[in-house]
Amino acid sequence: MRIAIVGCGYVGSALASHWHQQAQHWLRVTTTRSERLVELAPLADDVQLLDAADPDQLRQALETTEAAVFCLAPGGSRQVDADGYEATYLRSMEAVAAVVPQLPGLHQLVYTSSCSVYGEATGLVDETMPPQPLEPHPRILRDAEELLLGCRAPHRRVAILRLGAIYGPGRELEPRFRSLAGSRRQGDGSSLISWIHRDDVVMALAWAVEQGFDGLINLVDDEPISVRELVDRSCRAAGLEPVTWDGDITRPAEGAGAPTGRRISNRRLRELGLELQHPRLPILAALLDPGAELQPPS
Incomplete structure (x- = not known):
């Protein structure tokens, strides 16, 4: 198959490496x-x-390809404002x-979106739940979807994978959360975050292309974890000072996680026969396997 990967950052480059090792497809990759x-x-x-937002450039990149995977992400490591999100996601999908x-030869489109599009939804959230974002960033992602x-067309399938928060090689969680040791945080940390390992994202993207999947999938692991539990366990595993939580708030601070009580369902993922390599965070796996202890940073 002739495949284009539009956007080769953290996920896209790992997907390119996966297909390169298989040597089964002709592959074009793009970067900004x-x-x-x-x-x-x-x-x-x-x-x-x-520049995926440029229609002429994009058409040339997708010519002669049968499938395209869009792994878009704003550049840089800083928090991106709504204008940056529009430029990256909305303008690209318009193109x-x-x-x-x-x-006419392009018959498969696959796109990495985010579970943040569910916005203020509560309870168990599956793919039948209509997105209801209130904040600007997830609204832009919903519009891009x-x-x-x-x-979609009779000859063209569209697959959208709504991802949890990504971790993996070079983006390990515990060192990041240990940096909060001894700090004071707003709220009670009860908001749940659903996570997904980068290698499981790669697996699901490759599957969606090769199976010609059409539809939505929540791509999250089996066990969401509250901000508080993740931070507290990370600090305790490293022998560091705990975080002090200021108490209840009616709305979590930006970036603190989803509304309290929201749990993203990955049941459809399982029904499709996709088995996660990393069904839970390492810090949770260690609780189930006492021999799998987390090591403090050297």
Whole structure:
């Protein structure tokens, strides 16, 4: 199959590496950064510098391909404002919607979205729950999804994977949360966060393309964890001072997690036969297997 990966950051480059090792597909990858062209060259048959929001550039990148995977992410490590989200996600999906009618050979679109589109939903949330975001960032992600879903046609399938928070090699959780040791945090930390390992994202993306999947999937692991439990266990495992929580608030601080009581369901993932390599965070796995102790940082 001839496949394009649009966006080769943390997830996209891992997906490219996975397919390169398999050597079963012709692969084109794109990046927004010229300095990464040499780095990505060994992973693909073709590497292109691309602004995915530019319809002309995007059409050229998708020409001759049968499937396209969109692993978009804003550049840099700082918190991105709503304008940055619009530029990355909404403008890119507008470009996709504009060019796919001109690409009859492109029959599969796969996109990494986020469970944040569920917004203020509470209780057990599966793919039948309509998105109800109130904040600007998830509203933009929802609008981008709708544009892509509008690209469906009798000969074209659209798969959207709504991801939990991603961790994995180079993005380990415990060191990040241990940095909060001894601090005072707003609220009670009860909001649940659903996580997913990068390698499981790669597995699901490859499956969606190769199986020709059409539809929505919540891509999260089996056990969400509260902010408080994750921070407290990380600090305790490292022998560090605990975090002090200020008490209840009616709404979690930005970035603190989903509304209290919301639990993202991955039942459909299981029904489709997808088995996670990392069904729970390492810190939770260690609780079930006393021999799998977390080691403090050296």
